[in-house]
Amino acid sequence: MKLRDQFLLSLAPWLASRLVRILHLTTKTEILGLQNALQFWNEKRNVILVSWHDELLMMPMAYRGYGAQILISSSKDGELIARTVKYWGYDAVRGSSSRGGTSAFREMVNLCKRPLDLAITPDGPRGPRHVLKDGVLQLARLGGRPIIPMTYVCSKGYRFSSWDRFLCPYPFCRAVYSYGEPVSYAEKESIESFRQRLSAAMSSNYNKAKERLESYGLSAI
Numbered sequence: 001m002k003l004r005d006q007f008l009l010s011l012a013p014w015l016a017s018r019l020v021r022i023l024h025l026t027t028k029t030e031i032l033g034l035q036n037a038l039q040f041w042n043e044k045r046n047v048i049l050v051s052w053h054d055e056l057l058m059m060p061m062a063y064r065g066y067g068a069q070i071l072i073s074s075s076k077d078g079e080l081i082a083r084t085v086k087y088w089g090y091d092a093v094r095g096s097s098s099r100g101g102t103s104a105f106r107e108m109v110n111l112c113k114r115p116l117d118l119a120i121t122p123d124g125p126r127g128p129r130h131v132l133k134d135g136v137l138q139l140a141r142l143g144g145r146p147i148i149p150m151t152y153v154c155s156k157g158y159r160f161s162s163w164d165r166f167l168c169p170y171p172f173c174r175a176v177y178s179y180g181e182p183v184s185y186a187e188k189e190s191i192e193s194f195r196q197r198l199s200a201a202m203s204s205n206y207n208k209a210k211e212r213l214e215s216y217g218l219s220a221i
Contacts (some may be wrong), residue, residue: 007071015085024061024164026171027154032212033064033205034181038146043063046117046138047182051150052122052204054164056081058152060088062177068117069093071108073125090119105135112143115194127163132195132202141194149180149202153220155211167221178210180205 019090040047041064049068051059072078072092076138081090106117122136123129140147144207156173158165169175185194210220 002009006050007030008204009079009083012116013083015082016084019057020061020084021058023169023171024058027169027173027175029061029177030212031064031179032208033181034064036179036181037065038048040146040148042098044115046145048113048136048143048145048147049117049119049150050147050198051119051152052123052130052161052164052202053121053127053164054129055150056121056124057166057168058175059119059150059177060085060090062152063117063119065117066117067115069111069120071104071121075125077177078125087185105139108139109142112139118143118145123164131165133201134191134195137154137185137191137198140183141191144185146182146184147198147201147207148182149179149198150204151178151202151209152176153213155213155216155218155221157221159221169221172219174213174216176209178205178209178212179209 002086035045049063069091070093072082072094078094082094083091093111095102118139120136120139122132136147152175154165154173154175155165157167157169160168182200182206183198200209213220
């Protein structure tokens, strides 16, 4: 590994973790639908949390469970993210649909037996944007866990020109997180039917957060 890359991997995660905390602390934030997850956590049951890739930056700030492991790609960018989330107390499973996916999926299925939540961006790491891939659907089917959508909207921010239009909020904006209704795999259901139900739940959850922001006279970026 080049010296420049070593320096980047050492400094950037530390800096990013602090910048995200600053953004969070300077944002007027509320969380909707937390009871959708608490109904499981209060019974010491665990879930699979899903959010779109462009919402990833601020999502750890809304987690209220007792421990989570995050699926993160095996790329260089994924390494930066994995090191960053460690500053917030999260471990990572490394792999994606394009690299290390089979071993990562097996590890995630095995983790379903442990008392921790799993977090996935189901359109990552390369898209298409906001399109559910099979991995999270099969994980819920084999692991027997409900999926809870999460979303994040804000009134001011910057969207990068990346495939996912990655969102970075501006300080002092207003933001809304939302936990959606749980979606579970029904016995003998087709994967396509499950995909449609989860996609609808994620869209509904996003609209709920967006409408709350609009109730303050603000638009989601």
